[in-house]
Amino acid sequence: MFDHRGNIISVAQREHRQIYPRPGWVEHDAEEIWQAVRVVLADAVSGAGLRPGEIVALGITNQRETTVLWDRRTGRPVAPAIVWQDTRTDTLLHELADHAELFRERAGLPPATYFSGPKIRWLLDETPGLRARAERGDVLFGTIDSWLIWNLTGRHVTDVTNASRTMLMNLHTLQWDDEMLGVIGVPRAMLPEIRPSAEVYGHTADGVPVASALGDQQAALFGQTCFEPGATKSTYGSGSFLLMNTGAQPVWSKHGLLTTVGYQIGDQPATYALEGAIAVTGSLVQWLRDNFGLISTASEVETLARTVADNGGCYFVPAFSGLFAPHWRSDARGVIAGLTAFVTKGHLARAVLEATAFQTYDVVEAMNADSGAAITTLRADGGMTTNNLLMQNLADILAVPVVRPVVAETTCLGAAYAAGLAVGYWPDLDSLRANWHRAGQWLPAITEETRRRELHNWHKAVRRTLEWIEA
Numbered sequence: 001m002f003d004h005r006g007n008i009i010s011v012a013q014r015e016h017r018q019i020y021p022r023p024g025w026v027e028h029d030a031e032e033i034w035q036a037v038r039v040v041l042a043d044a045v046s047g048a049g050l051r052p053g054e055i056v057a058l059g060i061t062n063q064r065e066t067t068v069l070w071d072r073r074t075g076r077p078v079a080p081a082i083v084w085q086d087t088r089t090d091t092l093l094h095e096l097a098d099h100a101e102l103f104r105e106r107a108g109l110p111p112a113t114y115f116s117g118p119k120i121r122w123l124l125d126e127t128p129g130l131r132a133r134a135e136r137g138d139v140l141f142g143t144i145d146s147w148l149i150w151n152l153t154g155r156h157v158t159d160v161t162n163a164s165r166t167m168l169m170n171l172h173t174l175q176w177d178d179e180m181l182g183v184i185g186v187p188r189a190m191l192p193e194i195r196p197s198a199e200v201y202g203h204t205a206d207g208v209p210v211a212s213a214l215g216d217q218q219a220a221l222f223g224q225t226c227f228e229p230g231a232t233k234s235t236y237g238s239g240s241f242l243l244m245n246t247g248a249q250p251v252w253s254k255h256g257l258l259t260t261v262g263y264q265i266g267d268q269p270a271t272y273a274l275e276g277a278i279a280v281t282g283s284l285v286q287w288l289r290d291n292f293g294l295i296s297t298a299s300e301v302e303t304l305a306r307t308v309a310d311n312g313g314c315y316f317v318p319a320f321s322g323l324f325a326p327h328w329r330s331d332a333r334g335v336i337a338g339l340t341a342f343v344t345k346g347h348l349a350r351a352v353l354e355a356t357a358f359q360t361y362d363v364v365e366a367m368n369a370d371s372g373a374a375i376t377t378l379r380a381d382g383g384m385t386t387n388n389l390l391m392q393n394l395a396d397i398l399a400v401p402v403v404r405p406v407v408a409e410t411t412c413l414g415a416a417y418a419a420g421l422a423v424g425y426w427p428d429l430d431s432l433r434a435n436w437h438r439a440g441q442w443l444p445a446i447t448e449e450t451r452r453r454e455l456h457n458w459h460k461a462v463r464r465t466l467e468w469i470e471a
Contacts, residue, residue, distance in 0.1 A: 256325050332465040
């Protein structure tokens with residue numbers, strides 16, 4: 001919960017399960033997510049000492065490509081939600097490869113397991129009778145924003161930012177595209193209505209307006225007040241995402257980035273963005289905690305990494321679901337390279353953190369090439385930015401200052417800002433800019449020779465991940 005100055009006045013959170021039924025498969029229980037949301041909404045309100053009637057609006061931000069199908073009549077999910085990291089649709093992409101140019105020109109996306117459209121197709125193909133129900137409109141599709149809006153208000157809608165991550169929406173018209181629907185094989189009857197990111201979609205049972213929906217990375221762009229073309233932010237969560245505002249016209253990438261909708265406020269024209277998506281960053285720390293037990297909490301990774309002066313020659317490329325931007329190689333799998341008897345768990349922890357900095361470098365280089373201008377400062381946000389060693393690693397590898405705002409949870413702040421604009425709580429974008437304040441800054445502190453050597457070794461390790469999956 002935020003006040004008029006953009007300050008956090010109440011926080012509630014609850015972890016939900018990450019389900020891994022097979023290698024490369026990642027699922028969520030959509031009903032579990034909805035129940036968790038109900039709990040944290042109540043906890044946030046009570047934690048602030050407020051009543052629902054004192055809340056001006058509710059905004060939603062979500063992991064974007066996670067795919068939920070549910071029954072229109074019962075409101076219950078018909079299958080587990082397929083999460084954005086899931087790679088089960090890899091074989092389907094061979095069928096879509098001949099249409100790659102269509103998807104790039106209209107959706108701004110390459111055919112990839114990352115996006116929602118192939119996930120919908122997989123569920124319709126693999127679940128007996130589901131396609132016929134979907135064609136009748138008895139089974140509905142939504143990303144998590146749609147699923148929550150449905151449960152909160154009864155409306156079946158999504159916003160332009162989430163719709164732009166499906167491989168089904170035309171970036172020029174901001175509507176579902178019949179040709180792309182036909183190529184992937186998704187019935188129009190199951191799709192939500194596409195709406196702006198900031199408008200009142202409906203009201204909760206307590207009468208609170210549900211007034212915004214933004215995919216998490218676009219919400220962070222909005223929360224970082226990156227409202228001018230060229231403004232750039234990077235969010236560090238389970239994955240990490242670098243976005244650059246490109247203004248009122250989409251910019252088509254030639255270097256492995258995605259073209260996407262940044263946001264749309266009411267009936268104003270949409271703002272577009274270039275995006276570099278990294279699949280595994282914060283989730284790598286969770287993997288070190290849960291699968292290897294080297295740490296008991298995620299925050300301990302910095303303490304362990306600081307027991308050594310460097311990575312000891314060890315490099316970790318976490319291609320658990322293939323490599324995302326700028327490589328887009330679904331055949332890649334994770335590699336730990338440079339292991340010797342000298343390497344300790346401290347070196348491994350350091351390599352885990354450095355993997356985030358190295359992957360960010362690769363995306364920044366692609367973004368500099370596409371935009372024709374070098375990024376001079378990186379605005380960083382998200383849960384991982386509390387790790388000061390990671391922030392210093394980023395500054396060292398990127399060779400630019402890294403800045404963290406006072407409110408690091410900018411995905412939540414962006415959703416709040418958009419909802420507040422929709423109901424007039426904030427009058428304009430200038431009032432939001434006035435709320436942004438810097439909390440910390442890190443400057444490059446390694447030599448150029450060291451930087452070049454580390455990047456050379458990292459790229460050697462990246463090459464080792466390729467062509468692991470041959471089928």
